[in-house]
Amino acid sequence: xxxxxxxxxxxxxxxxxxxxxxxxxxxxxxxxxxxxxxxxxxxxxxxxxxxxxxxxxxxxxxxxxxxxxxxxxxxxxxxxxxxxxxxxxxxxxxxxxxxxxxxxxxxxxxxxxxxxxxxxxxxxxxxxxxxxxxxxxxxxxxxxxxxxxxxxxxxxxxxxxxxxxxxxxxxxxxxxxxxxxxxxxxxxxxxxxxxxxxxxxxxxxxxxxxxxxxxxxxxxxxxxxxxxxxxxxxxxxx
Amino acid sequence: xxxxxxxxxxxxxxxxxxxxxxxxxxxxxxxxxxxxxxxxxxxxxxxxxxxxxxxxxxxxxxxxxxxxxxxxxxxxxxxxxxxxxxxxxxxxxxxxxxxxxxxxxxxxxxxxxxxxxxxxxxxxxxxxxxxxxxxxxxxxxxxxxxxxxxxxxxxxxxxxxxxxxxxxxxxxxxxxxxxxxxxxxxxxxxxxxxxxxxxxxxxxxxxxxxxxxxxxxxxxxxxxxxxxxxxxxxxxxxxxxxxxxxxxxxxxxxxxxxxxxxxxxxxxxxxxxxxxxxxxxxxxxxxxxxxxxxxxxxxxxxxxxxxxxxxxxxxxxxxxxxxxxxxxxxxxxxxxxxxxxxxxxxxxxxxxxxxxxxxxxxxxxxxxxxxxxxxxxxxxxxxxxxxxxxxxxxxxxxxxxxxxxxxxxxxxx
Numbered sequence: 001x002x003x004x005x006x007x008x009x010x011x012x013x014x015x016x017x018x019x020x021x022x023x024x025x026x027x028x029x030x031x032x033x034x035x036x037x038x039x040x041x042x043x044x045x046x047x048x049x050x051x052x053x054x055x056x057x058x059x060x061x062x063x064x065x066x067x068x069x070x071x072x073x074x075x076x077x078x079x080x081x082x083x084x085x086x087x088x089x090x091x092x093x094x095x096x097x098x099x100x101x102x103x104x105x106x107x108x109x110x111x112x113x114x115x116x117x118x119x120x121x122x123x124x125x126x127x128x129x130x131x132x133x134x135x136x137x138x139x140x141x142x143x144x145x146x147x148x149x150x151x152x153x154x155x156x157x158x159x160x161x162x163x164x165x166x167x168x169x170x171x172x173x174x175x176x177x178x179x180x181x182x183x184x185x186x187x188x189x190x191x192x193x194x195x196x197x198x199x200x201x202x203x204x205x206x207x208x209x210x211x212x213x214x215x216x217x218x219x220x221x222x223x224x225x226x227x228x229x230x231x232x233x234x235x236x237x238x
Numbered sequence: 239x240x241x242x243x244x245x246x247x248x249x250x251x252x253x254x255x256x257x258x259x260x261x262x263x264x265x266x267x268x269x270x271x272x273x274x275x276x277x278x279x280x281x282x283x284x285x286x287x288x289x290x291x292x293x294x295x296x297x298x299x300x301x302x303x304x305x306x307x308x309x310x311x312x313x314x315x316x317x318x319x320x321x322x323x324x325x326x327x328x329x330x331x332x333x334x335x336x337x338x339x340x341x342x343x344x345x346x347x348x349x350x351x352x353x354x355x356x357x358x359x360x361x362x363x364x365x366x367x368x369x370x371x372x373x374x375x376x377x378x379x380x381x382x383x384x385x386x387x388x389x390x391x392x393x394x395x396x397x398x399x400x401x402x403x404x405x406x407x408x409x410x411x412x413x414x415x416x417x418x419x420x421x422x423x424x425x426x427x428x429x430x431x432x433x434x435x436x437x438x439x440x441x442x443x444x445x446x447x448x449x450x451x452x453x454x455x456x457x458x459x460x461x462x463x464x465x466x467x468x469x470x471x472x473x474x475x476x477x478x479x480x481x482x483x484x485x486x487x488x489x490x491x492x493x494x495x496x497x498x499x500x501x502x503x504x505x506x507x508x509x510x511x512x513x514x515x516x517x518x519x520x521x522x523x524x525x526x527x528x529x530x531x532x533x534x535x536x537x538x539x540x541x542x543x544x545x546x547x548x549x550x551x552x553x554x555x556x557x558x559x560x561x562x563x564x565x566x567x568x569x570x571x572x573x574x575x576x577x578x579x580x581x582x583x584x585x586x587x588x589x590x591x592x593x594x595x596x597x598x599x600x601x602x603x604x605x606x607x608x609x610x611x612x613x614x615x616x617x618x619x620x621x622x623x624x625x626x627x628x629x630x631x632x633x634x635x636x637x638x639x640x641x642x643x644x645x646x647x648x649x650x651x
Contacts, residue, residue, distance in 0.1 A: 019590075029584035145561045146561050149570075202565075
């Protein structure tokens, strides 16, 4: 009986170690992924700072030179998308309340808002041809999942388009202010050319909304069915 | 944030892993013993086979032939064929053995398998008894191998044989062949620990005195072999398992037949275990009370949980794909293999699930080693995973339902 008790104990120890290893491995991988997210985020911050600095330098010279470079802007758009996708995955892996994820999300949201303001200013002052979509979404909403997939596809086909992915549930004053400026109550809602589009819009519908930004390459007769729950409102931003 | 569901999941996975590690530690401990070259059998005491027959007209002759063909002194073997009130031609077919001096034919009113076994016991004149199913074929050296256990351990009272599936043909039989193979590993480990759960009615050898001491067979919710084993364990009889004495059974060929068989097993297990609840976690009964019974009890909720998780994840994946289809159309569903490690699931439950499945496959592998099976088809393993992951919870739940609402379970034939 003595050796039997010992066996039960040894097995308990071994099982605990294996169990612990699973937790340990998972946390190693998670923190690795979080630091990948942080890297992308830092890259975004640098890219924005770069645009900002150039804009500040050229401010005096009244838009003689182009402020934005196509290559750089495409890179930034891609990074913004990439981070949005990765953040969403990490939320499902850890939990939406995970501190690291929340922190990155807040910071990322602020970076985007900052870039958005900068782009608006460059557009206004220098009339540069930049196309931006403000996209408000939230967790746990099927239409948001669909809209995110469509916007992902849109950016991969039109890389010069800039989509700002804003989670409306991120509790940061800047986001809340944005929500009240554009009168957003629930996701998915997009702001395109100062117009608010609530509900899910298909790829083809978006092409119709902004044909100048999303030229249809092939001549095809696409019939656009009006989707329920969509509302279109114009709001003047001041 | 860990929710209650997560904690319950972790607890069951921990316990399931504990069981697997327990087996593995035992295996490593006794490995050299298991690998030892088999002794040449040289112990041939007199023995009586009891073969209960109920509607076995198609299989009983080949069963008798397989017993008559074993490598064992002919004069040491007696066979009792008990016709348990068959409604087919079994009794007529048995008449061909009327003049065979080594075969005794008994006929009785139908009363169930346990009654047929008990009916034959007074006719047994030998010290050893072998309970044998009428749809089973014995490997020629199996009995001689089994008897060596009794020679090597004079204290031994009961010995279960290794049951494998004979030439699996249907998907359902292929799935069972893997299951039986895996069982031969866990059963052997339980045998080495003195914690045998069941000596299978298909093929098990007893000392007649031990069988009489505990009072023979009982109805036992239609699972008389399990109950007899429980009773012997509790009575302090020594029960073991022989991994090298094989018999082959056909196994139900259809899903429906398998469901009925397993419903009976689950129902019998639940009710007999309830009857012997005092033995659960009772130190007095050694590994049987401390490990075997708790382990099988844990298995039930663990299996249910894995089932629920499996379907939950499947539905979620389907939903995700459906949303993708709605958003971007059918072409987007064609998978593109971009190997980005970032999107590989590295949650704790992913690791634990891999560990658990790994231990199941290890069990299948070690079962193959122990049973000296040459080749294992991967397709059978696939069918095993598919059939059992879907069916086990169904018959388990039905058995629970029958138990709680007092529905009777039948043999299903």
